[in-house]
Amino acid sequence: MLRKVTKEAHDFVIRTIREKGSMPTDEVIELVRGHYIFDPQAALIRELRRYVGRIARRQRDPDGTRMMFLERKSAYIVDIERCDDAEKVTAVNAQLRVQAAGLLRSCRKAANRKRELNGQTMFFNDEEFFYDLMGRQHRVVS
Numbered sequence: 508m509l510r511k512v513t514k515e516a517h518d519f520v521i522r523t524i525r526e527k528g529s530m531p532t533d534e535v536i537e538l539v540r541g542h543y544i545f546d547p548q549a550a551l552i553r554e555l556r557r558y559v560g561r562i563a564r565r566q567r568d569p570d571g572t573r574m575m576f577l578e579r580k581s582a583y584i585v586d587i588e589r590c591d592d593a594e595k596v597t598a599v600n601a602q603l604r605v606q607a608a609g610l611l612r613s614c615r616k617a618a619n620r621k622r623e624l625n626g627q628t629m630f631f632n633d634e635e636f637f638y639d640l641m642g643r644q645h646r647v648v649s
Contacts, residue, residue, distance in 0.1 A: 511543055511544055512539060512542040512543055512544070513542060516539070516542035519538070520535060520538050520539055523538060559584070560577055563575040563576065563577060563584045566586070568588070574586055574587060574588050575587070576599045576602070576603070578595050578598045578599050578602070579602060580598060581595065581598070583595060585598075585599050587599055
């Protein structure tokens with residue numbers, strides 16, 4: 508598979524964002540623009556996949572809960588209310604659990620950073636973990 512940008516350009520972009528702490532998306536786009544290799548056929552396929560994904564993500568039940576999910580391994584769109592394939596529903600459930608755990612970790616990291624910015628140097632979250640100043644998670648030893 509062809510890389511869209513060189514490794515050096517990729518590393519430069521990441522390094523620049525990390526040095527500044529935050530950057531507007533438009534500035535990052537301008538950093539990448541000069542190094543990006545555009546493939547129109549790949550762009551078309553990618554855009555069609557995104558469109559199909561948006562269609563699926565917009566499908567909600569009357570309570571507002573999503574009904575359709577893209578099962579990544581088999582690249583199926585699964586309507587979890589109507590799908591008869593237990594394997595696909597299980598795969599979607601596993602995907603959702605991984606995503607939920609990742610979101611929870613990110614929420615904790617953001618909350619810990621907010622506490623740090625408010626003057627707390629060592630912080631503990633509601634669980635049994637804390638994050639050091641580099642954002643690494645550590646288990647509290649009692």
